[in-house]
Amino acid sequence: MIIREVRVTPVAFRDPPLLNAAGVHEPWALRTVVEVVTDEGLSGLGETYGDLGHLTKVRECAEALVGLDVHATHEMYARIGAIVGDVVSDLHGLTGAATKEKSVDRVFSTFEVACLDIRGKAAGVPVSDLLGGRVREAVPYSAYLFYKWAGHPGQEPDRFGEALDPAGVVAQAAMLIKEYGFTSIKLKGGVFPPEQEIEAILALREAFPGMPLRLDPNAAWSVETSIRVGRALDGVLQYLEDPTPEISGMAAVAGQVPMKLATNMCVVTQEHLPPAIEQRAIGVLLLDHHYWGGLVRSAQVAALCDTFGLELSMHSNSHLGISLAAMTHLAAATPNLTHACDTHTPWQDGQDVVAPGALRFEGGAVVAPTGPGLGVELDRDALAAMHEQYLTCGITARDDTTYMRRFEPAFSPGRPRW
Structure with missing residues (x-):
C-alpha cells in the first residue's frame, strides 16, 4: 500500500477562556487534520497541532512521504528526522521542554496514526x-x-x-x-x-x-x-x-x-x-x-x-x-x-x-471503536467550515500568555510563581 497523496488541512474551532499557568486560551483553538491516501484507494486520518511552525513542518514532511509503503514507518521516521531540523517551538509551554527528538516525534505521530488507520482498514480490524x-x-x-x-x-x-x-x-x-x-x-x-x-x-x-x-x-x-x-x-x-x-x-x-x-x-x-x-x-x-x-x-x-x-x-x-x-x-x-x-x-x-x-x-x-482502523470518518462539511474558520480567525499559533496580557498587562508566566 503505497502513499500516493497526503492532504494537510489546518482548522480552527471555538475555545472557551480557560485559565492556566501560561495565561488563558484564545477564542480559537488550532489543529491540523492529515489524510494519507494510498494507491489502493484506502485513506487514513491523523490529527496534530495547528501552530504555524509545526504546520509548516507537517506540510514539508507530507511531500517527502509520497511513494513510501504505509508499513515503512522506520523509513518514514528517518525522512521526517532529516527534514524537521531545529526544534519546533512550543509557545504555550504546558507540555514540557522542546527537544529535537520531541520535535521529530510530534511531526511523525500524525502520519503514523494515519498509516495505522489504513492498515487497520486493510486488515478489517480496529487499530487497538x-x-x-x-x-x-x-x-x-x-x-x-x-x-x-x-x-x-x-x-x-x-x-x-x-x-x-x-x-x-x-x-x-x-x-x-x-x-x-x-x-x-x-x-x-x-x-x-x-x-x-x-x-x-x-x-x-x-x-x-x-x-x-x-x-x-x-x-x-x-x-x-x-x-x-x-x-x-x-x-x-x-x-x-x-x-x-x-x-x-x-x-x-x-x-x-x-x-x-x-x-x-x-x-x-x-x-x-x-x-x-x-x-x-x-x-x-x-x-x-x-x-x-x-x-x-x-x-x-x-x-x-x-x-x-x-x-x-x-x-x-x-x-x-x-x-x-x-x-x-x-x-x-x-x-x-x-x-x-x-x-x-x-x-x-x-x-x-x-x-x-x-x-x-x-x-x-x-x-473503544470496533470498526476497521480508527473507526471514525471525516465530516467533510465540518472540515471545510473549520478550515474557513482557520483562514479568517487571525490566529496562527497558540499563545496563552500574549492573549492574557491584553487584559492583564503585568501577567508573567515565570516559574515558579509561588
Missing part, C-alpha cells in the same frame, strides 16, 4: 488490535476542570459559565459529570495562590465524596510550596501533577509528600526516563501520542514504565475526534494504563471534524 488487542472495552476519562472567565472579553458569556472560586469549580464539575458521567476529577491549577486551589480541591471532595481527585498547577510552584500543598492535601489527591519544574525539583518533592507525583512536563521524551527513574521523581507518567512519537512508540514507553513500576494516565490538549479515537485505541490496548485519561472533548462543545456516532461517552468512558 494492531497494538495487541483491547484489554478494556471502554476507556475512562476524567472531568477536566478549569478556572475560567464567564466568556471571552467583549463576547457573550458561554454556556459553561464563570469558575473563579471553589463554588464555581464545583458547579462546573457538576455540569460535566451530569453530561458525561465522569467518575474522576482533575483541576487545572497554577492560576491562583495555592491556598485558594487547596480550598477548591477540598470543596470538590465535599461535593463528590469518594471520587478520585487530581490537581495540576503546571509547575507553577517552588519545591517548598509543592511540599506544603502536598502535605495539606494528604488523603485527598489521587496524584499531584507537575507541581514544580524539572526532574530534580520533582524528585525533591516526591520524597516529602504522601501522594504520587505525575508528569507530562518533566518527562516528555525517552531520554528523560532514566534520570526520572533513578531519582524517583515521578510515580505516574501521562502519555501523549502526539509528542511521544505515535501509538506504537507510546505502547513501547508504556511497557518500559511497567518494568520500572511507573503508573500511567494520558495527557490531553485541545483536540478533536480523530485524536480522541487514537487516544482511546491506545488506552484500550495498554494493560497498565489504569488511571482515567484526560480529555478536552467537553470544552469543544460538539464541534468536530468526524462524523457523529462513532465516539460516545457512557458513564464517563469512551467505548
Whole structure:
C-alpha cells in the first residue's frame, strides 16, 4: 500500500477562556487534520497541532512521504528526522521542554496514526488490535476542570459559565459529570495562590465524596510550596501533577509528600526516563501520542514504565475526534494504563471534524471503536467550515500568555510563581 497523496488541512474551532499557568486560551483553538491516501484507494486520518511552525513542518514532511509503503514507518521516521531540523517551538509551554527528538516525534505521530488507520482498514480490524488487542472495552476519562472567565472579553458569556472560586469549580464539575458521567476529577491549577486551589480541591471532595481527585498547577510552584500543598492535601489527591519544574525539583518533592507525583512536563521524551527513574521523581507518567512519537512508540514507553513500576494516565490538549479515537485505541490496548485519561472533548462543545456516532461517552468512558482502523470518518462539511474558520480567525499559533496580557498587562508566566 503505497502513499500516493497526503492532504494537510489546518482548522480552527471555538475555545472557551480557560485559565492556566501560561495565561488563558484564545477564542480559537488550532489543529491540523492529515489524510494519507494510498494507491489502493484506502485513506487514513491523523490529527496534530495547528501552530504555524509545526504546520509548516507537517506540510514539508507530507511531500517527502509520497511513494513510501504505509508499513515503512522506520523509513518514514528517518525522512521526517532529516527534514524537521531545529526544534519546533512550543509557545504555550504546558507540555514540557522542546527537544529535537520531541520535535521529530510530534511531526511523525500524525502520519503514523494515519498509516495505522489504513492498515487497520486493510486488515478489517480496529487499530487497538494492531497494538495487541483491547484489554478494556471502554476507556475512562476524567472531568477536566478549569478556572475560567464567564466568556471571552467583549463576547457573550458561554454556556459553561464563570469558575473563579471553589463554588464555581464545583458547579462546573457538576455540569460535566451530569453530561458525561465522569467518575474522576482533575483541576487545572497554577492560576491562583495555592491556598485558594487547596480550598477548591477540598470543596470538590465535599461535593463528590469518594471520587478520585487530581490537581495540576503546571509547575507553577517552588519545591517548598509543592511540599506544603502536598502535605495539606494528604488523603485527598489521587496524584499531584507537575507541581514544580524539572526532574530534580520533582524528585525533591516526591520524597516529602504522601501522594504520587505525575508528569507530562518533566518527562516528555525517552531520554528523560532514566534520570526520572533513578531519582524517583515521578510515580505516574501521562502519555501523549502526539509528542511521544505515535501509538506504537507510546505502547513501547508504556511497557518500559511497567518494568520500572511507573503508573500511567494520558495527557490531553485541545483536540478533536480523530485524536480522541487514537487516544482511546491506545488506552484500550495498554494493560497498565489504569488511571482515567484526560480529555478536552467537553470544552469543544460538539464541534468536530468526524462524523457523529462513532465516539460516545457512557458513564464517563469512551467505548473503544470496533470498526476497521480508527473507526471514525471525516465530516467533510465540518472540515471545510473549520478550515474557513482557520483562514479568517487571525490566529496562527497558540499563545496563552500574549492573549492574557491584553487584559492583564503585568501577567508573567515565570516559574515558579509561588
